[in-house]
Amino acid sequence: MAESRPVRLAAAPSADAADLLDDDGAMALALEQARLAAEQGEVPVGAVVLDATGHLLATGHNRTILDRDPTAHAEVVALRAAARRLDNYRLTGARLFVTLEPCAMCLGAMFHARLAEIVYGAPDPKTGACGGVVDLSVQPRLNHHARVRGGVGAQACGDLLRDFFRARRAAGRAARAQAATAPASASFVPASSASASAAPASSLPASAAPAAPATLTASAAPASFSEAPEADAPLLRNSLSMPKQKPASAAPASPAPHPASHPAAGGEHTHLVCADPDCGAHGVHEQPSGIYLISPSGAVADPAALDLAVERLRALGFRVAVDRTALAVHERFAGTDRQRLAAIQRALKQKHPVVMATRGGYGLSRLLPQIDWRAVADSGKTFIGQSDFTAFNLALLARTGAVSLAGPTAVFDFGGKKVDDLTQALFQETLSGELEILSFESPGADPVDARGILWGGNLAMVASLVGTPYLPDVQGGILFLEDVSEHPFRIERMLTQLWHAGVLEKQHAIVLGQFTDYRLAPHDNGYDLDAVVRWLRKTVRVPVITGLPYGHVKVKATLPVGAPVGIATEDGMAHLVLREHGH
Numbered sequence: 001m002a003e004s005r006p007v008r009l010a011a012a013p014s015a016d017a018a019d020l021l022d023d024d025g026a027m028a029l030a031l032e033q034a035r036l037a038a039e040q041g042e043v044p045v046g047a048v049v050l051d052a053t054g055h056l057l058a059t060g061h062n063r064t065i066l067d068r069d070p071t072a073h074a075e076v077v078a079l080r081a082a083a084r085r086l087d088n089y090r091l092t093g094a095r096l097f098v099t100l101e102p103c104a105m106c107l108g109a110m111f112h113a114r115l116a117e118i119v120y121g122a123p124d125p126k127t128g129a130c131g132g133v134v135d136l137s138v139q140p141r142l143n144h145h146a147r148v149r150g151g152v153g154a155q156a157c158g159d160l161l162r163d164f165f166r167a168r169r170a171a172g173r174a175a176r177a178q179a180a181t182a183p184a185s186a187s188f189v190p191a192s193s194a195s196a197s198a199a200p201a202s203s204l205p206a207s208a209a210p211a212a213p214a215t216l217t218a219s220a221a222p223a224s225f226s227e228a229p230e231a232d233a234p235l236l237r238n239s240l241s242m243p244k245q246k247p248a249s250a251a252p253a254s255p256a257p258h259p260a261s262h263p264a265a266g267g268e269h270t271h272l273v274c275a276d277p278d279c280g281a282h283g284v285h286e287q288p289s290g291i292y293l294i295s296p297s298g299a300v301a302d303p304a305a306l307d308l309a310v311e312r313l314r315a316l317g318f319r320v321a322v323d324r325t326a327l328a329v330h331e332r333f334a335g336t337d338r339q340r341l342a343a344i345q346r347a348l349k350q351k352h353p354v355v356m357a358t359r360g361g362y363g364l365s366r367l368l369p370q371i372d373w374r375a376v377a378d379s380g381k382t383f384i385g386q387s388d389f390t391a392f393n394l395a396l397l398a399r400t401g402a403v404s405l406a407g408p409t410a411v412f413d414f415g416g417k418k419v420d421d422l423t424q425a426l427f428q429e430t431l432s433g434e435l436e437i438l439s440f441e442s443p444g445a446d447p448v449d450a451r452g453i454l455w456g457g458n459l460a461m462v463a464s465l466v467g468t469p470y471l472p473d474v475q476g477g478i479l480f481l482e483d484v485s486e487h488p489f490r491i492e493r494m495l496t497q498l499w500h501a502g503v504l505e506k507q508h509a510i511v512l513g514q515f516t517d518y519r520l521a522p523h524d525n526g527y528d529l530d531a532v533v534r535w536l537r538k539t540v541r542v543p544v545i546t547g548l549p550y551g552h553v554k555v556k557a558t559l560p561v562g563a564p565v566g567i568a569t570e571d572g573m574a575h576l577v578l579r580e581h582g583h
């Protein structure tokens with residue numbers, strides 16, 4: 001290239017072999033810069049510029065707050081330093097490494113600098129100009145271009161950003177909890193900051209809008225920048241770009257009452273990322289909401305566990321009220337059918353926006369015909385529970401199309417020895433609407449890039465509803481399933497029932513959560529859960545994704561049953577897009 005048209009390539013004035021950097025080395029240096037930024041309270045983004053021969057030319061990190069300069073993004077800071085060093089604004093042949101997908105301003109500056117290549121780490125679905133929001137790197141009408149590569153060291157880059165924003169949110173939350181009138185007995189301090197740092201590596205789209213509030217949105221941008229993603233843009237493009245299109249809806253699609261429609265997840269192998277640009281401010285301006293606890297299923301065995309759960313929820317900043325029959329006992333149920341139905345009725349009328357089940361067990365199935373589903377949907381309450389509560393989630397969806405949540409229950413998740421930090425954070429972030437994408441490890445996941453209504457829950461409960469008016473008829477959905485204490489052959493048998501009933505084949509994806517607490521026998525001869533998953537993959541022509549952090553386990557996501565979501569897999573990771581952008 002340089003042969004036919006002589007060009008003076010950028011080269012560091014005093015380069016020696018010691019500062020020759022490869023991709024990993026350059027990104028590591030950029031990350032170091034990002035950390036420096038964080039230490040100074042700037043959004044942690046760092047950049048380095050290498051000359052045409054791979055030697056270090058300059059570094060930079062975000063300085064917008066420090067310098068009171070809206071243009072002081074890491075890339076611009078590094079470009080300026082590099083240009084000064086070369087005494088030339090043209091950095092021909094040079095390459096820039098940055099921890100986050102560049103914004104339109106920075107990409108433009110880099111084009112003007114005649115860079116040969118731009119390499120970024122984490123994608124930025126909020127301001128990214130390499131596919132995150134717009135893709136200027138492929139605009140043929142721009143007169144200069146550079147090669148653009150994304151995803152180098154994305155995990156570490158995303159981690160850093162995510163930790164930064166989480167810590168900021170945690171600080172806001174702590175301040176809020178302190179301000180809230182927490183009961184004197186509340187000994188449980190919000191552990192969000194602990195959960196943030198303890199949370200496993202995040203993977204993708206850590207959002208990272210610049211510290212300054214201004215985010216480039218398609219509508220605010222000049223016309224030539226406002227190229228909207230195609231209607232059917234894949235979920236994963238350039239690592240990960242956010243879709244705009246709403247999924248073809250399934251069941252009756254009445255709007256969610258108070259849709260906490262962006263939950264997330266956790267798990268030892270789970271990464272969650274908030275892709276919200278203002279997430280630094282989130283949690284600060286969110287009002288803590290109130291929770292009303294009811295027992296629609298099995299009897300609460302240990303009242304002290306419920307007391308503890310109430311105390312902990314209050315310490316998180318929630319106002320909590322316990323229904324007067326929450327501790328009732330009748331046979332194995334939390335009260336007679338009439339008592340439990342009355343509790344549901346009271347839940348619709350009381351003032352708190354969230355209604356949480358104290359526990360699962362068994363008992364909702366027999367109540368389904370007597371629940372006024374229209375009234376439940378019209379109440380505007382957000383119902384949450386799991387296990388037996390799947391019957392409630394699915395009946396509500398089937399009868400009205402309303403969204404409810406599958407997630408923590410008071411006794412199981414908040415009344416034990418310890419509350420899982422991630423479960424708690426995900427629950428809160430779901431309620432406050434912070435979480436947009438739940439990413440989790442899914443080794444060997446089938447390739448998929450689809451949208452649909454998220455639905456499902458406990459496998460035994462889903463299977464039990466087949467043939468009843470309470471199983472939603474979801475076409476092209478994302479079906480998630482978990483179960484506990486079921487031997488793999490029983491799991492297979494229930495899946496077979498769904499398959500024979502035509503339920504599985506019409507989904508866009510089957511997402512398996514955690515199947516726990518069963519015992520294999522010697523005569524299984526190697527038949528195990530993996531064998532069931534292999535059988536499932538062979539049997540149904542629907543992508544199967546494993547690893548969803550949901551089930552009868554401590555670490556669980558809070559999932560919006562009935563909400564449109566996206567799912568995509570890439571490199572052993574699955575990404576559940578719980579809230580699409582454009583809000």
Ligand SMILES: [Zn+2]
Pocket residue numbers: 073074075102103104105106107
């Ligand atoms: Zn920028």
